[in-house]
Amino acid sequence: LHDSGLVDVLRQVGQPLLGVCLGMQLLFERSAEDGGTECLGLLAGEVVPIPPAPGVRVPHMGWNTLTTVREDPLTTGLPDGTRAYFVHSFAVPVTADTLQTTEYSGVWSAVVRHGNRWGAQFHPERSTSAGSRLLTNFLLEVSP
Template sequence: MRVVLVDGGGSNIGSVRYALQRLGVDAELTADPERIRAADRVILPGVGAAAEGMRRLRRYGLVEVLRTLQRPLLGVCLGMQLLFEHSEEEDVDCLGLLPGRVTRLRPGPGVRVPHMGWNTLEKNRDAPLLEGIESGDHAYFVHGYAAPVGEACLASTTHGRRFAAVVQRGNVAGAQFHPERSARVGARLLRNFIEYGLA
């Protein structure tokens, strides 16, 4: 089983890699298109702004690699947002692997933005990626933008408004929360992705 972490310069790459090591998975960190295509599982981490994330992917020649990837792909945090068609953050076109626009979370009474902390997951439907994860489980979020609750949404959460927490369509999936900081739930999501793929 070859697991690759896409080296797009995201600051959470090291912690995601360590979370995988705790599961007994030694993931390779690479920006090499051929090594990414040859992997059995591909993880796209990311922290920061969408425009800079897309600039890094273009700089390394990885946009088309990810758009045409045949293997299971998991985006994490910003990596998940980049899977969508467009981000309101700096008005940037993203990878377009999932339908919809990522939009800014709006502050309000009791609602701070960026959203930082533990939130309750609401499971929308069963999928191998969510095996052992139930409605009411908690995950750790750090973000100021969020994806819509559309057809690809497997689980959602609410912070001011409801938004997608876990998404999947075909071989493309994403988690808005940080699996590496989400204790049992995060470890289970990563293990499910490694063991089951996105069947």
């Protein structure tokens, strides 16, 4: 994306954007994956590996609950305790852009927003009504 110039286009065009799972991770500045990778840099922060812990399997595959850090139109109807489906080995620490978190060998960003760029670490397409709600909220927020 950097070589093609698309990163500059994404930064300048200002179109609403929703990144899902790896797409959310790509919104940030860097990822520790593969020895260190430059990402899109649309949100401040670095993607880090989920640390091993007793009883914790990596990759994280399964249902976890969401906890609200701050309200946003994207998370309307997704109260604390909402269950969402995750599949990931890397995660984004809580930042100023975090809307909701989840806990798995630490507390991580589950939903983020910076301006008109949003991200969801969980998979809306696998998260039944919670996923449908998130996608509907995004479309309502960005529709004219």
